Amino acid sequence: MPxxxxxxxxxPTGYLHVGGAxxxxxxxxxxxxxxxxxxxxxxxxxxxxxxxxxTRAIFEGLxxxxxxWDEEVVYQGxxxxxxxxxxxxxxxxxxxxxxxxxxxxxxxxxxxxxxxxGAFKYDRRCDRLPADEVARRVAAGVPSVxxxxxxxxxxxxxxxxxxxxxxxPHKDIEDFVILRSDGTPIYNLAVTxxxxxxxxxxxxxxxxxxxxxxxxxxxxRALGADLPQFAHLPMIHGTDGKKLSKxxxxxxxxxxxxxxxxPQTMVNFLALLGWSPGGEFNEVMTIEELVAKFDADGLxxxxxxxxxxxxxxxxxxxxxxxxxxELGPLVARKIAADGGATEHELLxxxxxxxxxxxxxxxxxxxxxxxxxxxxxYLGATxxxxxxxxxxxxxxxxxxxxxxxxxxxxxxxxxPWEPAAIEPALKAVAEARGVGTGKLFGPMxxxxxxxxxxxxxxxxxxxxxxxxxLARLDAALVELDRRIGAS
Ligand code: GLU
Numbered sequence: 001m002p003x004x005x006x007x008x009x010x011x012p013t014g015y016l017h018v019g020g021a022x023x024x025x026x027x028x029x030x031x032x033x034x035x036x037x038x039x040x041x042x043x044x045x046x047x048x049x050x051x052x053x054x055t056r057a058i059f060e061g062l063x064x065x066x067x068x069w070d071e072e073v074v075y076q077g078x079x080x081x082x083x084x085x086x087x088x089x090x091x092x093x094x095x096x097x098x099x100x101x102x103x104x105x106x107x108x109x110x111x112x113x114x115x116x117x118g119a120f121k122y123d124r125r126c127d128r129l130p131a132d133e134v135a136r137r138v139a140a141g142v143p144s145v146x147x148x149x150x151x152x153x154x155x156x157x158x159x160x161x162x163x164x165x166x167x168x169p170h171k172d173i174e175d176f177v178i179l180r181s182d183g184t185p186i187y188n189l190a191v192t193x194x195x196x197x198x199x200x201x202x203x204x205x206x207x208x209x210x211x212x213x214x215x216x217x218x219x220x221r222a223l224g225a226d227l228p229q230f231a232h233l234p235m236i237h238g239t240d241g242k243k244l245s246k247x248x249x250x251x252x253x254x255x256x257x258x259x260x261x262x263p264q265t266m267v268n269f270l271a272l273l274g275w276s277p278g279g280e281f282n283e284v285m286t287i288e289e290l291v292a293k294f295d296a297d298g299l300x301x302x303x304x305x306x307x308x309x310x311x312x313x314x315x316x317x318x319x320x321x322x323x324x325x326e327l328g329p330l331v332a333r334k335i336a337a338d339g340g341a342t343e344h345e346l347l348x349x350x351x352x353x354x355x356x357x358x359x360x361x362x363x364x365x366x367x368x369x370x371x372x373x374x375x376x377y378l379g380a381t382x383x384x385x386x387x388x389x390x391x392x393x394x395x396x397x398x399x400x401x402x403x404x405x406x407x408x409x410x411x412x413x414x415p416w417e418p419a420a421i422e423p424a425l426k427a428v429a430e431a432r433g434v435g436t437g438k439l440f441g442p443m444x445x446x447x448x449x450x451x452x453x454x455x456x457x458x459x460x461x462x463x464x465x466x467x468x469l470a471r472l473d474a475a476l477v478e479l480d481r482r483i484g485a486s
Pocket of ligand 1: 205
């Protein structure tokens with residue numbers, strides 16, 4: 001067996017869509033699993049729609065996911081001379097012919113056919129032109145396209161790695177154009193010519209390309225090349241069973257990146273859209289585990305469902321497993337962008353920062369969730385969330401009494417650890433004749449500004465004695481103000 005060579009061949013006409021990323025990933029996983037090569041080909045022959053910005057977005061998306069490619073990127077537009085030469089060779093070998101019918105003539109015949117006998121199929125009239133007439137027209141500069149002559153056999157088929165045996169009857173396939181009158185190649189010729197030149201052994205792509213495959217197989221054969229294997233991956237749907245689109249939320253990989261989804265989550269999640277390792281398995285897998293398990297046997301026929309809830313759940317799982325010295329810089333960068341603290345400030349206190357991450361990541365689904373929840377533990381002061389304060393400080397005088405007693409008890413706590421803090425706060429609650437919940441509510445708003453937070457002892461531990469006491473003092477001032485105003 002030759003080493004597998006696979007490629008991802010995006011058209012650079014937009015961002016990297018999750019469907020494209022899934023195709024890239026499956027090709028990459030297969031290549032890495034089998035010690036083969038994963039190549040990247042930018043299909044930029046459509047000059048009007050291709051942009052450099054899109055090419056860059058595709059590279060960045062692949063890099064973010066960690067899908068590294070082997071060899072230089074191939075730009076399809078640079079190969080037009082070869083595509084043309086292949087078309088000429090097919091003409092010379094009798095597999096293709098020049099067609100002088102103009103688009104207007106074809107259109108007229110199509111309309112006529114559709115009005116009378118039904119579906120239109122090119123009637124091969126130019127294939128019947130005598131050689132000297134063809135030569136005369138070419139010499140006179142009459143524009144022509146090159147059409148591939150569909151062989152006179154029943155059908156063309158292949159054994160698809162996803163769908164099994166597929167076959168297309170030739171009666172439904174007309175002699176298709178492979179070269180336009182301006183000498184530019186049609187998609188099926190360019191792809192086949194490039195896949196042959198790049199020695200691709202397995203073509204894995206979306207199943208929207210299934211109907212192109214018989215034409216490409218005919219071209220391989222006519223060009224005398226070995227056939228690769230084909231695998232056509234099923235569609236990705238939204239949770240409503242419809243084709244995934246913007247209606248379902250973000251469809252660009254970069255959007256998920258900006259939402260705080262980790263690249264390892266995205267890879268894990270995409271890998272399970274149309275593939276399964278089979279049997280009982282844990283859905284949360286590292287990239288290394290995916291490479292070790294991935295194989296064509298596990299490719300699924302059924303459309304897969306892009307469930308954003310599941311993506312977020314999975315991200316929470318990966319967040320929980322990530323080594324802290326990897327997660328730290330990532331969160332620090334986002335906190336810095338959020339304005340809470342500089343990266344330097346955070347990374348200069350690694351033990352404290354790691355404790356904060358440990359505390360917050362179990363309550364988070366995305367990196368952005370962590371950043372949001374970290375806010376109360378960063379700046380010098382907190383902003384009191386209006387709803388949280390309205391509820392926990394509903395009776396400002398009562399809240400003030402509780403916070404003041406807690407402040408006195410905490411000031412006397414040494415060391416600043418749950419073993420000392422817990423009995424001290426319990427004693428405050430008991431003396432006031434309330435449960436600890438009643439005490440912690442007003443304290444929580446005083447310390448974090450919010451109604452929800454990790455456990456009180458964790459919050460006090462992360463804030464440290466000085467900040468905690470200063471926040472209780474600030475809350476007392478605020479509560480006095482509220483008492484005065486009421
Ligand atoms: N450029 C084509 C596309 O983006 C893919 C071609 C192929 O994989 O054969 O749909």
